[in-house]
Amino acid sequence: MSGLIDAIGPAVIIALVKVLVTFVMLLGITLLVVWAERKIIADMQSRVGPNRWGPFGLLQTLADGIKLFFKEDFRPRTADRWTYAIAPIATMVPAFLAFAVVPFGNEVTIAGHPINFIVSDLNIGILYFLAMGSLGVYGIVLAGWASGSKYPLLGAIRSSAQLISYEIALGLSLVPIALVAHSLSTLDIVGAQAGTIRNVTFFDGIPVLEQVANIFRYVPNWYIWSQWPAFAIFLVAGIAETNRPPFDLPEAETELVQGFSTEYGGIRFAMFYLGEYIHVVVISAMAVTLFFGGWSGPGFDFLPWLWPLFWFFFKTALFVYLFVWLRATLPRLRYDRLMWLGWKRLIPAALLWIMVTAVVNTEGVSRNVRLGVFAALFLLVLAVVLRGDPRLKEAVTPQRRRTQGRLSRGAA
Amino acid sequence: MSIDVAVFGVMFVVVLGSSIAMLFARNAVHVALFLVVTQIGLAVAFLLEGAYFIAAIQIIVYAGAIMVLFLFVIMLLGVDRREALNEPLRGQRPLAVGLAALLAAEVLYVAYKGSDLITTGGGSQALQDLNADPGNVKALARVVFSRYLLPFEVTSILLVVAVVGVMVLARQMSAISPVSARSGSSVADKEEAA
Numbered sequence: 001m002s003g004l005i006d007a008i009g010p011a012v013i014i015a016l017v018k019v020l021v022t023f024v025m026l027l028g029i030t031l032l033v034v035w036a037e038r039k040i041i042a043d044m045q046s047r048v049g050p051n052r053w054g055p056f057g058l059l060q061t062l063a064d065g066i067k068l069f070f071k072e073d074f075r076p077r078t079a080d081r082w083t084y085a086i087a088p089i090a091t092m093v094p095a096f097l098a099f100a101v102v103p104f105g106n107e108v109t110i111a112g113h114p115i116n117f118i119v120s121d122l123n124i125g126i127l128y129f130l131a132m133g134s135l136g137v138y139g140i141v142l143a144g145w146a147s148g149s150k151y152p153l154l155g156a157i158r159s160s161a162q163l164i165s166y167e168i169a170l171g172l173s174l175v176p177i178a179l180v181a182h183s184l185s186t187l188d189i190v191g192a193q194a195g196t197i198r199n200v201t202f203f204d205g206i207p208v209l210e211q212v213a214n215i216f217r218y219v220p221n222w223y224i225w226s227q228w229p230a231f232a233i234f235l236v237a238g239i240a241e242t243n244r245p246p247f248d249l250p251e252a253e254t255e256l257v258q259g260f261s262t263e264y265g266g267i268r269f270a271m272f273y274l275g276e277y278i279h280v281v282v283i284s285a286m287a288v289t290l291f292f293g294g295w296s297g298p299g300f301d302f303l304p305w306l307w308p309l310f311w312f313f314f315k316t317a318l319f320v321y322l323f324v325w326l327r328a329t330l331p332r333l334r335y336d337r338l339m340w341l342g343w344k345r346l347i348p349a350a351l352l353w354i355m356v357t358a359v360v361n362t363e364g365v366s367r368n369v370r371l372g373v374f375a376a377l378f379l380l381v382l383a384v385v386l387r388g389d390p391r392l393k394e395a396v397t398p399q400r401r402r403t404q405g406r407l408s409r410g411a412a
Numbered sequence: 413m414s415i416d417v418a419v420f421g422v423m424f425v426v427v428l429g430s431s432i433a434m435l436f437a438r439n440a441v442h443v444a445l446f447l448v449v450t451q452i453g454l455a456v457a458f459l460l461e462g463a464y465f466i467a468a469i470q471i472i473v474y475a476g477a478i479m480v481l482f483l484f485v486i487m488l489l490g491v492d493r494r495e496a497l498n499e500p501l502r503g504q505r506p507l508a509v510g511l512a513a514l515l516a517a518e519v520l521y522v523a524y525k526g527s528d529l530i531t532t533g534g535g536s537q538a539l540q541d542l543n544a545d546p547g548n549v550k551a552l553a554r555v556v557f558s559r560y561l562l563p564f565e566v567t568s569i570l571l572v573v574a575v576v577g578v579m580v581l582a583r584q585m586s587a588i589s590p591v592s593a594r595s596g597s598s599v600a601d602k603e604e605a606a
Contacts, residue, residue: 012415083441124549127468134476138448141480145441145487153487160484164477171472184549 071266078148088271091139098132125186147263155259159250166240172350173233190294284319427453
């Protein structure tokens with residue numbers, strides 16, 4: 001046995017075990033997430049939800065998976081044979097691959113080998129994540145085209161436009177993070193967020209505020225405090241990338257039957273489903289990694305390796321809950337408003353924020369000035385939101401402007 | 413046999429196979445797909461050379477953006493079923509053969525001369541800087557935004573000019589025949605009717 005390990009090399013064995021463990025872990029998480037989504041939404045709608053298989057209906061997803069697996073594998077007569085078969089796989093694989101750069105635990109030492117809880121610490125981690133996101137478009141586009149039917153094609157054309165648009169905003173929202181972390185590696189970014197906010201000297205010399213400022217000693221040094229505009233853009237674009245409500249236009253059932261996956265059933269449909277949920281988990285995990293300190297959190301002497309894992313999955317679960325919550329709460333966006341939001345709001349905001357971050361983080365600008373700028377911006381936005389600015393509510397879209405023009409002309 | 417050699421072998425077969433299959437595929441969408449596979453294979457080739465940044469850019473820009481746009485246009489214009497064989501440029505094929513031969517000769521020359529060309533071309537220092545930085549993000553940024561800033565900016569201006577030019581040309585077309593230019597689907601419908 002030891003001869004075999006020496007022959008292959010421990011590095012290869014560690015990598016293989018990591019890949020296998022992460023794959024199985026993601027499958028297990030998907031089972032839980034699908035169950036949790038059905039339970040939470042049921043609760044929000046005063047229903048019971050799945051409760052037949054296993055305790056609290058926990059095995060419902062497994063039962064559904066088995067049912068889908070043994071269903072008849074059919075293919076429409078007009079479908080393009082190979083493309084139709086490849087499309088579900090092309091959706092699922094990039095979603096799994098993207099998780100490779102997510103660090104989900106602190107370093108541990110097993111049998112003398114230091115092991116990080118990350119499949120691969122690429123020095124271009126963020127770019128790799130974006131690259132996998134951009135490959136995810138293919139599954140949907142090909143599914144729509146290969147089905148040989150009108151509704152899937154319409155869904156696919158919509159989705160390719162949507163995903164390309166929001167990919168830009170998603171990519172731009174990560175530039176400021178790379179600027180402040182001086183690295184594209186996810187491991188470095190988590191490392192840069194370690195510890196707590198120290199030495200805030202902004203209020204020094206002011207008697208009461210000086211003591212109050214001591215509270216910053218206990219606040220974790222996460223990027224969410226200084227980079228919250230980037231986080232807001234990342235979150236909105238990330239939800240749009242996963243095709244989840246309120247951005248689920250590719251499969252808008254009121255208009256397009258079921259969009260790109262209309263002609264799919266059985267195990268192929270299950271692959272689309274799996275890909276979507278893995279994507280939700282990946283976006284949540286990336287949000288935690290980039291803005292909420294990754295696996296960092298208070299640790300204790302009891303099982304020291306467990307706490308980082310716990311904190312990572314706890315934070316990720318909160319974001320998954322947010323995804324479910326949004327689905328239960330928000331109506332679907334109209335297509336032109338979706339494009340308006342992406343191109344006219346998110347992308348300019350992301351560009352502006354890159355400029356602000358670049359200027360504020362220039363060498364020579366003191367930490368206090370930085371904090372001052374961020375605090376002032378935060379208060380400004382808070383004031384606008386709290387006042388319920390009518391301009392926010394009645395944001396003028398091209399559609400609305402036209403309607404208003406028509407109305408006023410009609411009145412005149 | 414080390415793992416690098418095995419990965420190179422697989423990459424070689426995939427890139428060559430899909431490039432050849434691309435030439436012989438009948439369906440426009442299949443052609444685009446084989447091109448995507450080729451692009452991803454080339455990204456693997458960059459990874460093998462340790463150029464992680466170039467590999468990521470290869471996937472994001474070519475496989476992720478440009479090829480999706482290709483597919484988008486193919487699907488929207490409905491040219492996927494039949495091949496458009498009318499060629500607006502006369503003498504297109506002989507010219508293509510000539511240029512391809514020229515390109516092949518150039519590639520062979522560079523392959524024959526190898527790294528001598530780079531070291532004698534005065535770029536050796538930049539190359540060493542690039543290779544010293546794993547993943548070469550910072551080194552590449554330093555070179556592109558200092559030493560090669562002018563060519564970089566000129567290229568970006570060229571791209572902007574090309575985009576604006578296409579829009580101007582498309583506008584003129586729509587002035588001539590407003591029906592066909594209003595939407596892509598109506599073009600496809602007219603072709604169906606014809």
